[in-house]
Each structure stands twice: as C-alpha cells, then as structure tokens.
Amino acid sequence: MAQIVLEHISKRFEIEGKTIDALADINLEIEKGEIFGIIGMSGAGKSTLVRCLNFLEKPTDGKVLIDGSNLGTLTEKELRTQRRDIAMIFQHFNLLLQKTVLDNIAFPLVIQGKKKAEARKRAKELLQIVGLEEKEKAYPSQLSGGQKQRVAIARALASNPHILLCDEATSALDPQTTQSILNLLKQINQKYGITIVIITHQMDVIREVCEKVAIIEAGRLVEHGNVVDIFNHPKSAAGKKLIIGDNVSATVTGEKSQVNEEVIVRAVFTENSAFEPVVANMILRIGEPINILKADTKNVNGIAKGEMLLGLPQNKRKEITEYLTEKGLEIEEVEQYAG
Amino acid sequence: MLDSEVTSMIIKGIGETLYMTVFSTGFGYLLGLPLGIILAVTDKDGIKPNALLYRILDVLSNILRSIPFLILLILLIPFTRTIVGKSYGSTATIVPLVIAAAPFIARMVESSIKEVDSGVIEAAKSMGASTFTIIRKVLLVEARTSILTGATIGVGTILGYSAMAGTVGGGGLGDIAVRYGYYRYQEDIMIVTVILLIVLVQLFQLAGMKLAARFDHR
Ligand SMILES: Nc1ncnc2c1ncn2[C@@H]1O[C@H](COP(=O)(O)OP(=O)(O)O)[C@@H](O)[C@H]1O
Ligand SMILES: [Mg+2]
Numbered sequence: 001m002a003q004i005v006l007e008h009i010s011k012r013f014e015i016e017g018k019t020i021d022a023l024a025d026i027n028l029e030i031e032k033g034e035i036f037g038i039i040g041m042s043g044a045g046k047s048t049l050v051r052c053l054n055f056l057e058k059p060t061d062g063k064v065l066i067d068g069s070n071l072g073t074l075t076e077k078e079l080r081t082q083r084r085d086i087a088m089i090f091q092h093f094n095l096l097l098q099k100t101v102l103d104n105i106a107f108p109l110v111i112q113g114k115k116k117a118e119a120r121k122r123a124k125e126l127l128q129i130v131g132l133e134e135k136e137k138a139y140p141s142q143l144s145g146g147q148k149q150r151v152a153i154a155r156a157l158a159s160n161p162h163i164l165l166c167d168e169a170t171s172a173l174d175p176q177t178t179q180s181i182l183n184l185l186k187q188i189n190q191k192y193g194i195t196i197v198i199i200t201h202q203m204d205v206i207r208e209v210c211e212k213v214a215i216i217e218a219g220r221l222v223e224h225g226n227v228v229d230i231f232n233h234p235k236s237a238a239g240k241k242l243i244i245g246d247n248v249s250a251t252v253t254g255e256k257s258q259v260n261e262e263v264i265v266r267a268v269f270t271e272n273s274a275f276e277p278v279v280a281n282m283i284l285r286i287g288e289p290i291n292i293l294k295a296d297t298k299n300v301n302g303i304a305k306g307e308m309l310l311g312l313p314q315n316k317r318k319e320i321t322e323y324l325t326e327k328g329l330e331i332e333e334v335e336q337y338a339g
Numbered sequence: 340m341l342d343s344e345v346t347s348m349i350i351k352g353i354g355e356t357l358y359m360t361v362f363s364t365g366f367g368y369l370l371g372l373p374l375g376i377i378l379a380v381t382d383k384d385g386i387k388p389n390a391l392l393y394r395i396l397d398v399l400s401n402i403l404r405s406i407p408f409l410i411l412l413i414l415l416i417p418f419t420r421t422i423v424g425k426s427y428g429s430t431a432t433i434v435p436l437v438i439a440a441a442p443f444i445a446r447m448v449e450s451s452i453k454e455v456d457s458g459v460i461e462a463a464k465s466m467g468a469s470t471f472t473i474i475r476k477v478l479l480v481e482a483r484t485s486i487l488t489g490a491t492i493g494v495g496t497i498l499g500y501s502a503m504a505g506t507v508g509g510g511g512l513g514d515i516a517v518r519y520g521y522y523r524y525q526e527d528i529m530i531v532t533v534i535l536l537i538v539l540v541q542l543f544q545l546a547g548m549k550l551a552a553r554f555d556h557r
Contacts, residue, residue, distance in 0.1 A: 054465055083467035094458035097557045098480050108466040111476065139556040152462075159466070 001068060002029035003195050004053060004163065009062035011048050011219075022048040023059070024219045030212075032162075035189050035196045037210035037227065039203065039242060045219040046199045050165050053197065054086045055079055067162065084112065087156035091168035093148040095140040101151050102127070102136040108158045119158075126154035130184065146177035153184060163195045164188070170205055182209050203242050207231065207300050215239045231300055232268050232330055244309070244334060245294075262291065262311040265321065268330045269306045278327050279308070286320060288313050309334065345528060348515065353535060355429040356511035359501040360543075363433050364494050367440035372486075374400065374441065375448025376474060382453075386460060387470050400442035408439050408500050412507065429510035432501060440497050447489035451482040484555040491547025495540045502536055512536050 011023040022045045030036045040046050051057035052064055055071045064071045066086065074082060087108075095104050103110075105126050106119035114122075127133050130150040140148055149169060156164055166185070170178040186209050189196050198210060206213050206227060214224035217238035223230060234240045244266060269278070283290060291311030298305050312320050321331050378396055381389040406414070412435040416426045419434040455478055463477045479486075505513020512532045520529025 056461065056464055080467040080469060083465060086465070088462070088465040090458060090462065092458050094456070094462035096459055096477065096481060097456075098483060098555075107463075107476075111463070111466055111468045111472055141557055165465075 001065070003032040003067055004028075004030035004197070005063070005065040006052070007063040007065070009049070009052055009059045009064065011045075011052065011057060012060045021219050023052070026062070026216070026219075026221050028214055028221060028224065030195060030197060032195055033189070033193045034212055035186070035198065035210050037198045037200065037206035037213040038216060039200055039206050039213060040216040040238070041242075042201055044216045046201075046216060047167055048219075049216065050088075050167050050197060050199045053163075053165055054083050054088060084108070084159045085161050086163045086165060087159065087161035088165040088167065089149065089152045089156050089169045091171045093140070093145075093152045093172075095148060095151060095155075097140050099139075100136065101132065101138050101140070101143070104140065104151055105154045105158055108155060112159065122158060123154070126157055129157065129188075130154045144177075145173050146180060149173065149177075149181050150184065153181075153188070157188070157192075157194075161194060163197065165197050165199075167199045168201070169198070171200065171202070178205070179208070185209060203245075204298075207298055211301065215242065228300055228303075231305070233332065240334065263314055263317045264293065264334050265310050265312060265317075266332045266334045267308045267310060267324055268332075269308075269328065270303060278324065278329065279310075282320060282323050285323065286316055288316050290320070349512075349528075349531065349535070352510075352512040352515045352532065353539070356498065356501055356513070356536070356539065359429045359432055359436060359504075359509070359511055360494060360498045360539075363436035363440055363497050363501065364490070366433065366437040367444050367493065367497065368490070370437065370441035371444025372448055374445035376452060376478070378445060378449040379452035379478070380470070380474065382449075384453075384457075386464075386473055396445075400445055403438065403442040404446070406439075408435070408503055409507070411435055411439055412504060412509075427508040427510075432504040432509035432511075436497055436500055436504065439500060440493065443496065444489070444493050447493065448482075448486060451485035451489055452478050454485055455481045484551050484557070487547060487551035487554065491544055491551065494543045494547065498536065498540055498543070512539075 006026050006028040009023055009026040010021070013020040013022055026049060038046055038049060048057055052059050053066070055064065058072075066082065069082065071079065071082065096107065099107070102120055102123050105123035106116070109119035109122060110116065124133075124136065127136055130153055132147060132150055132154070135143065135147065135151075140151070143151065164185075169185075170181050173181060182205065185196055185198070188194055196209075198205065200206060210227050212225065213227045213230055215222050215230070215236060215238050217236070222236040223234070223239045230239060231243060234243045279290075279292070290313070293309040293311055295308045296306070298307065324331050374396060378393065378400075379385055380387050381393040381396075383390070383393075403411075412432075415435045415438060419431050420426045422434055423431045425431055459481060460473060460477060463473050468477070501509065501511055502513030502516070505511050505515070506517045508514065512535055516529045516532040516536075519525040520532075
C-alpha cells in the first residue's frame, strides 16, 4: 500500500452561517520516497489538504492512512506520537523567536522528553546537514529567509520523520534562495528516502523537484500524474492555466496580431529537437508568417524542455501541425483559453 | 521641617510600600498568571477552546476589575480579617491588593499570550506537542518579554493602589501623605511622599523594561 492514502477526503468549514467546502472528495496516493507536488491557485484548498495529512485539520469526511494507520481512529495521544513521523515546514518558517538556532532544532526532541544535552548534540549534526554550523548561537531574527528555512528543515528532520510536508516553503523566498532550498530538499529525499509533499502555487517549483503532481482547484482534485506528462499535456483548465500561464491571454488580446484568423498552438520539444531550427525551416517551407507569442526552455526533472506558443494562419494550420509533429514536437491547440 | 523623627517615619513608609507592592505583585501573579493562561487557551481562537470556562472567568475578572479599588477594600474587610486577623496595616492591605490585581494581571497575561504567532503554535502541534507542552515551552517562552513588560505596568498600578489604601489606614507612603498633608496641612511632607512614590514607580519601570529588553531576541 502507498505510504499516504487519502480516501474521499472532504473538509467543510462553517463560519457565521456560511459553509465553505474547502475540500471535496479528494482521493490520492503518495508512494514512499516520492517527491509529490500539490499545486493550485490561492484559496484552492492546498493548505487545508496538507493539514489533513497530519490531522492538524480533521477532515469532515473520508480517511487518511499514513503507513497503513488510519489517523481518524487514533486517540489524541497516539496521534501526537504519529505526528513525530510527519514533519512539516511552512512559508513563514515558524521558528521560536526567543530561542537560539540550536535550541529551535533541538525543540522537537525536547518535546519528546529527550535530555537537553542529547537533543543539542543531535541538533548540531542537523545544522551540519543544512550547512549552518556557524549560526548555532544566533537567534532567528538575525538570519535571512533562506537561512531560516534551513533551520526549519533541520528542525523538521530532528525526529527522523518518514514524511516531510512543505506548505509553500519557498513562496517567501527569492528565486535563487528558492533554488537552493529545493536542492536541499532533493538531497534530503535522496539521502534519507524521506517522502516529501510539496504544496505550492508556483509551477516552477513542481517542475524543479517533483516526480508526481496533483492539481487542485476549488477544493477538487482535477488532475494528477507524472510531472512530465502533465507538463506536456495538461488536460484540465486549471492545469492549462497553471502551466501555460496567464500571459497567453495577455499577449493575444493585448495586441492585434498581423496574422489573419490566427490559431494558437502550444508546441513542446525536447533536447533532441531543440538543436534543429525547426521553426525557421517551417516558415521557409510554408512561406507564411507566423507569430511567436512566447518561447521558453525549462528544466523538467533534468530534461531540457522547450515550449513555444505560436500563432498560425488558420488556412495553414493543418500543414504546419503535421510538419511540426513529424519533427517530433508535441502540438496542442490552446486558443480556446486565450480569452 | 524634616527632623529625624519625620525622616525615619518616611523611611518606614518606603519600606511598607515596597513590602505591600512586592508581595501583592507576587501573589497577584500566583493567581493572575494561571488565570491569564486559562483565558488565552480557552478562548475560541485558543489552543483548547472551552466556551463555558472562558465565559465564567471572563465575567468574573470583569466584575472584579470594575469595582473601584477603595470599595473593594471595604467590601473585603471581613475576608481580610479572617485571613490576616486584622483589617488595617500593610499586611492586611495585601489581601485586597491581590484580589484587585489578579484579574488585571490575568488580562495582561492573556493579551501577551495571544500575541504569540499562531504559526509557531501550529509548528509545535505538527511536532506532536500536547496542550500543556505548548503552554510551557511555546506560549510562556515566546510571550516572556511581553509578560515582563506587563508586570512592569502591573507593579506601577499596584504601587498606586497601595498608596490609595493608605487613605484608610493601610500604612506606607500613601498613609503618611494623607495623615500629614490632608489632616494636618503639612504640605511639605505630602510633597516629599508624592515625589518618593513617583521615583519608586519610575525605578520599577526602568528596571522592568531593562529586564524585558535583555530577554527579548525578536
Ligand atoms: N479555518 C478555516 N475556517 C474557515 N475557512 C477556512 C479555514 N481554513 C481555510 N478556509 C477556507 O478554505 C479555502 C481553502 O483554503 P486554503 O486551504 O488555505 O487554500 P490554499 O492553501 O490553497 O491557498 C479558502 O476558501 C479558505 O478561506
Ligand atoms: Mg495555503
């Protein structure tokens, strides 16, 4: 059985007579050792979902199974013990401001009743893992955002968890720091085999580290699978919006294109095809102008992926699509979401 | 005007005022700190909401706080007599001072604890901390500076109340001010005692703030 199993999870909030269905019938399985991404727009229910995984939020309906144990059947005490296996890091780090870096990291062990000296010894080892040995006596207020998140990661690892939940852990960080934190997470996943669940609203984060992804929108799981597949062919509207982005509509509606009766397609190509000047050759062959609305290369799980949005003349659409498909590009029409 | 007799009386007055203030603050916190913690924890956004318990303590502390101190002091005379054996003098004044201070302290403690970042509490929960552990190792630690700052204000207020108790025979500097300034029109002695009261409040304030700042790492 998968390490994390969600069966028909629903969560309803009742506030001042209004009900909010934050989660509706979510079914999901996350395997041991995976880096699993959950992406969605703000308010989609991501935080609620991830908080159901350690029962900080008790689902209104459904089952959460962690390593085979059904969290809903545990007593408060058993649940607290279970939570030691499920560590969590947060967008705003949530460190104790009145404790040193070392004591922050030792904190989960102190909570478990370990001796202070023993806890600090382990904390020093963890500081080394996250590369902050020289900061052990500092207080959180003296650290940068990236350093704070490293301390939070070290703290999360203190109790040797099997699972690490990350709720928007890089959303408060600049791109470079985000990269270094993601690398650290990857390293931890590989070295210790810890299952990592990453919650984010940023597609780049998913692309960078996750193997699997689930997309949630308005409390529903609309799509899930391998990152590579979903990145190449997002099926749901939410997926397309997250992956292709809002800039499509901006570009298309913003300026009137010179190409008459334009059809917009998204072309994805891999390393092999990236070398050949495919588009240039195609224009020469078709003899018609086309619009490049957006072009980008991205690293998906270590494979260079190119992505282009092309505005094609309606009458040449079939010809062009066939040509590009022949050259190994994956083509998909996106015009319908342009508005 | 300030002969040696008056001077020794004033020194004794300072001693009594400090005695009342220190003990009332001490006992006040003994009652007020747990009360404040319970209020913060059982409120609807607290870590262990309990509407009934919150309601009872909320109403109780509001009632006590809305009774003017001098009236409370008089109302408590029979109670004070059972505890201390008499109803006048500085030791007897500590009883109404504690009863007046405890709800006020509780409210300050409550608001200090509610300032603690909910994210940190969430993190502690995610580590498997129990409610009691969160109170001891998160709330009290993170709110420490704010609680100390509150205590500084508390000491000043209690000192003021103790001077008020002096008007009905409570001892201390307030007693002297009333006896000499009000009944005998010796304004010089009254002014000296008032200045001393102000200096004492300032000293407590200064020491308290210094202590709070030393413990603050935010
Ligand atoms: N404790 C709560 N009480 C009431 N509504 C909540 C609560 N937590 C979340 N919600 C609502 O549930 C929805 C999903 O919230 P959340 O899980 O925080 O979304 P996300 O993390 O994807 O931005 C939102 O509409 C939010 O307002
Ligand atoms: Mg969120």
